[in-house]
Amino acid sequence: MAKVNPKLIDELKELGAFDISACYSCGVCTATCPLAQEGHEFPRKIIRYAILGLEDKLISSTEPWLCYYCGECTQSCPRGADPAGFMMAVRRYLTTHYDFTGFSRRFYRSKVVELISTILLFTVTVLSIYLVHGPIILTRVDLDSFLPPHIVELGDIVILVVLSALLLTNVYRMYRLTVMARNIPFTAYIKEFVRTVVPHFLTQIRMLKCNRNTLNWIMHILIVYGYATIFIFVVVFLDLFQTNVLYPIYSPIRLGGYIASAALLIGAGYAIYGRLRKDTVMRQYSHSTDWFFLTLLYLVVITGVLIDAFKYMGLPMETYIAYTVHLGLVTPLLVLEVPFAKWSHLAYRPFAIYFTRLNDLSKARTVQVTA
Amino acid sequence: MEGGNKIRIGVYVCHCGGNISDVVNVKKVVEEVRKEKDVVVARDFMFMCSEAGQKLIEDDIRSGKVNAVVVASCSPRLHEATFRAAITRAGGNPYMYYHVDIREECSWVHEDNKEEATNKAVRQIKAAIAYLRHAEPLSKIRVNCERSVLVIGGGIAGLRAALDLAESGLTVYLVERAPFLGGNAARIGRVKVFPYEKTAIDIVRELIERLRKMGNVAIYTNAEVENVSGYVGNFDVTIRVNPRYFRGKPNEYEIEELKKICPRKTRDEFSYGVSERTAIMLPPFNGAYPEIPAIDMALCDKCGLCTKVCNKVDLSQESQIIHLKVGAIVVATGFKPYKPEKGEYGYGLPGVVTLQELVGIINRYGDVVINGKRPRSIAFIYCVGSRQRREEGRKANEYCSRYCCIAALDVAVTIKEFLKGVTIYHVVRDVRSYGVNELLFEEASRQGQIIIKYDIDEGEPQVTYINGKPIVKVKDVLTEHMELELPVDLVVLVTGMEPSDGTADIAEKLKISRGTDGFLQEVHPNLGP
Numbered sequence: 001m002a003k004v005n006p007k008l009i010d011e012l013k014e015l016g017a018f019d020i021s022a023c024y025s026c027g028v029c030t031a032t033c034p035l036a037q038e039g040h041e042f043p044r045k046i047i048r049y050a051i052l053g054l055e056d057k058l059i060s061s062t063e064p065w066l067c068y069y070c071g072e073c074t075q076s077c078p079r080g081a082d083p084a085g086f087m088m089a090v091r092r093y094l095t096t097h098y099d100f101t102g103f104s105r106r107f108y109r110s111k112v113v114e115l116i117s118t119i120l121l122f123t124v125t126v127l128s129i130y131l132v133h134g135p136i137i138l139t140r141v142d143l144d145s146f147l148p149p150h151i152v153e154l155g156d157i158v159i160l161v162v163l164s165a166l167l168l169t170n171v172y173r174m175y176r177l178t179v180m181a182r183n184i185p186f187t188a189y190i191k192e193f194v195r196t197v198v199p200h201f202l203t204q205i206r207m208l209k210c211n212r213n214t215l216n217w218i219m220h221i222l223i224v225y226g227y228a229t230i231f232i233f234v235v236v237f238l239d240l241f242q243t244n245v246l247y248p249i250y251s252p253i254r255l256g257g258y259i260a261s262a263a264l265l266i267g268a269g270y271a272i273y274g275r276l277r278k279d280t281v282m283r284q285y286s287h288s289t290d291w292f293f294l295t296l297l298y299l300v301v302i303t304g305v306l307i308d309a310f311k312y313m314g315l316p317m318e319t320y321i322a323y324t325v326h327l328g329l330v331t332p333l334l335v336l337e338v339p340f341a342k343w344s345h346l347a348y349r350p351f352a353i354y355f356t357r358l359n360d361l362s363k364a365r366t367v368q369v370t371a
Numbered sequence: 372m373e374g375g376n377k378i379r380i381g382v383y384v385c386h387c388g389g390n391i392s393d394v395v396n397v398k399k400v401v402e403e404v405r406k407e408k409d410v411v412v413a414r415d416f417m418f419m420c421s422e423a424g425q426k427l428i429e430d431d432i433r434s435g436k437v438n439a440v441v442v443a444s445c446s447p448r449l450h451e452a453t454f455r456a457a458i459t460r461a462g463g464n465p466y467m468y469y470h471v472d473i474r475e476e477c478s479w480v481h482e483d484n485k486e487e488a489t490n491k492a493v494r495q496i497k498a499a500i501a502y503l504r505h506a507e508p509l510s511k512i513r514v515n516c517e518r519s520v521l522v523i524g525g526g527i528a529g530l531r532a533a534l535d536l537a538e539s540g541l542t543v544y545l546v547e548r549a550p551f552l553g554g555n556a557a558r559i560g561r562v563k564v565f566p567y568e569k570t571a572i573d574i575v576r577e578l579i580e581r582l583r584k585m586g587n588v589a590i591y592t593n594a595e596v597e598n599v600s601g602y603v604g605n606f607d608v609t610i611r612v613n614p615r616y617f618r619g620k621p622n623e624y625e626i627e628e629l630k631k632i633c634p635r636k637t638r639d640e641f642s643y644g645v646s647e648r649t650a651i652m653l654p655p656f657n658g659a660y661p662e663i664p665a666i667d668m669a670l671c672d673k674c675g676l677c678t679k680v681c682n683k684v685d686l687s688q689e690s691q692i693i694h695l696k697v698g699a700i701v702v703a704t705g706f707k708p709y710k711p712e713k714g715e716y717g718y719g720l721p722g723v724v725t726l727q728e729l730v731g732i733i734n735r736y737g738d739v740v741i742n743g744k745r746p747r748s749i750a751f752i753y754c755v756g757s758r759q760r761r762e763e764g765r766k767a768n769e770y771c772s773r774y775c776c777i778a779a780l781d782v783a784v785t786i787k788e789f790l791k792g793v794t795i796y797h798v799v800r801d802v803r804s805y806g807v808n809e810l811l812f813e814e815a816s817r818q819g820q821i822i823i824k825y826d827i828d829e830g831e832p833q834v835t836y837i838n839g840k841p842i843v844k845v846k847d848v849l850t851e852h853m854e855l856e857l858p859v860d861l862v863v864l865v866t867g868m869e870p871s872d873g874t875a876d877i878a879e880k881l882k883i884s885r886g887t888d889g890f891l892q893e894v895h896p897n898l899g900p
Contacts, residue, residue, distance in 0.1 A: 003856050052850060
């Protein structure tokens with residue numbers, strides 16, 4: 001017996017599902033969706049949960065993450081109810097529910113809170129650099145003296161550990177909320193993990209099943225691999241990446257950094273341009289958290305490029321300032337976005353496919369047993 | 372048939388697209404009746420009422436083959452006029468015609484015995500042939516017609532009909548059983564009636580006002596039709612006008628006193644029982660007609676207290692008999708809302724009301740207040756008293772009342788305008804907001820009102836009362852047939868229509884037919900609904 005919460009729909013409307021009340025359950029959205037399949041009849045089923053206020057059902061659904069926002073449903077909807085925008089709003093809603101700290105909910109509810117948090121983290125980072133920095137040498141660019149790599153490395157590791165812990169906790173909560181499977185062998189868990197999470201994390205190939213999503217997928221891959229490259233440079237090869245050595249242009253680290261930066265600028269730039277133009281269904285409505293993520297990402301890349309430029313131009317003070325601002329921006333980008341906001345989808349999307357698969361397997365087994 | 376003009380009968384048997392021919396062996400019937408004396412032509416056709424079918428008859432008459440016609444098809448109610456017109460067009464006499472009903476009276480009721488059904492159809496047609504052998508061609512005569520009309524029923528339909536007839540210059544007698552005009556529409560009161568920007572009461576008031584200005588209208592309230600005789604164009608009608616027990620209109624002071632004085636109380640039918648009234652029935656709304664109160668003698672015990680505060684009360688008045696001559700009669704006896712039995716969808720529990728009672732509450736309080744509080748959630752349960760299933764020992768209204776969906780949506784949209792933030796569920800079997808009323812569904816939908824659809828085969832919605840709240844349990848077809856539990860502050864039973872109490876009586880007096888549902892029957896289900 002399912003109980004209803006009439007306030008649920010208002011909460012979703014705040015997160016971007018403005019027109020969904022117009023839905024009259026015809027199911028055209030699901031019929032046109034290239035990704036919906038038997039047993040996972042989204043968006044219609046999810047819309048129905050939301051409209052009726054079936055909170056538990058909604059929170060335990062993985063389907064919102066299986067949607068890649070091609071906008072087909074919104075274009076076909078006879079009621080103008082924007083099911084695609086609704087699914088995005090549900091993803092925001094679910095993000096707030098997977099997070100146990102409650103920060104996520106605050107960020108999604110108030111851009112003021114998100115702005116203040118961003119400024120706070122920026123200030124704390126800049127102040128910390130001010131307190132720990134080494135001698136400022138103005139005769140030449142000497143980043144290693146200004147901020148010794150082992151200190152940055154330490155910061156990297158601390159942030160990496162804390163954020164991974166937070167994100168994985170959220171994923172675990174997502175598992176608890178969504179996975180009903182209790183009757184499948186342990187080996188299946190491992191096998192399915194390898195078959196779902198790994199490839200989807202690396203390729204996001206499901207996006208291509210959507211119609212007209214190819215360009216989006218390419219841009220997305222540029223961002224993912226651009227960022228992953230820099231991420232590896234920063235975490236594993238910081239000694240080589242942050243260095244006083246002036247590399248020739250063809251050195252792997254310098255060239256790799258350029259290519260990665262270019263990829264990020266193109267990918268994120270395309271996303272920002274699209275959201276400003278509002279040229280597709282997917283980009284009609286941008287929640288404040290979308291803008292925070294993209295703006296921070298873009299500023300981080302630009303300041304990163306500036307550090308490099310100033311270094312090679314031999315401008316010491318400018319390099320130090322650019323580096324400080326860069327780190328000041330990196331902190332909120334990582335701390336806010338990865339576990340609590342938009343960037344958390346890097347984990348939720350592949351895991352949703354995994355969890356869905358586990359549930360399907362479990363259901364198939366149950367059917368077998370009863371049959 | 373007179374003189375040397377020998378009778379030549381044509382028999383035309385209709386298949387009715389299988390309605391008849393699936394049971395009655397039409398070919399065999401034709402063969403049988405062809406053998407009859409005086410029958411010159413016997414034909415069958417898929418749809419005799421179609422243009423091609425009618426043309427068969429017309430051609431036989433025009434060629435002089437036939438001068439009397441038998442059509443064996445559906446009920447004469449449906450197509451007698453059609454075939455008479457066809458005969459007239461072809462230059463024949465439309466009264467040398469007999470319409471045999473082998474559908475309603477034969478094929479539909481004898482599905483179980485095809486052979487006997489065929490024999491019966493043959494006998495029916497033979498009887499018609501025998502009739503025509505003795506028939507004489509008739510011609511139309513002119514008779515004088517009274518240029519006056521009796522309208523029975525002073526509700527919205529009666530008022531509208533009376534006004535239109537009066538405006539076209541006829542003398543109109545409007546007879547209403549209740550002490551005041553307005554009927555059901557007046558009771559809807561201040562609820563806006565979709566899609567007009569007017570309330571129901573405004574519409575009624577305007578009609579009454581315009582009607583009273585007409586010089587050729589006589590209005591009898593508290594009156595009933597006693598007897599009707601005569602024929603089309605010349606009816607003699609007797610009406611009984613029951614006394615109001617008032618000589619003229621009391622002044623404002625007297626009205627205030629009359630409101631307080633009477634000790635006999637009952638539920639007020641004008642507010643659908645939401646409030647009380649006394650035996651002294653005062654005009655129920657501004658602009659009501661007549662403005663004179665009436666005493667409800669069924670309730671009054673003649674204590675005489677009212678005579679002390681108002682000298683216009685006259686308990687000795689007696690009813691009057693009035694004789695009228697009219698040319699036509701309009702029956703607009705209307706409907707009464709279905710009254711659920713106690714326990715039907717939780718009726719009788721606190722917080723469970725009918726749609727009419729909710730309308731009564733809105734009119735009485737200008738707000739929705741249930742148990743002293745404004746509801747934050749409301750569930751409307753549809754099809755209460757409509758589309759009922761036939762069950763042992765229970766009268767079932769199997770029809771769709773065709774207005775309740777629209778009425779419920781109208782009230783829901785109205786409520787949403789003054790109860791901000793209220794959650795409204797419509798627990799429906801189907802929503803039949805046809806035609807322009809689709810806009811009303813659209814509006815309700817835009818307001819975020821929620822439609823839940825149940826399948827009667829999976830059980831009716833259940834209403835229980837737990838912890839001071841009605842709870843509706845329903846399996847929602849639109850959500851994987853999931854069983855939902857809706858705790859709401861108010862359950863509204865969207866009740867259907869039943870024929871008004873006077874309908875059976877009037878139909879009996881006027882010899883007009885009623886359907887199995889008890890409502891007056893239409894001229895033709897398709898051609899004159």
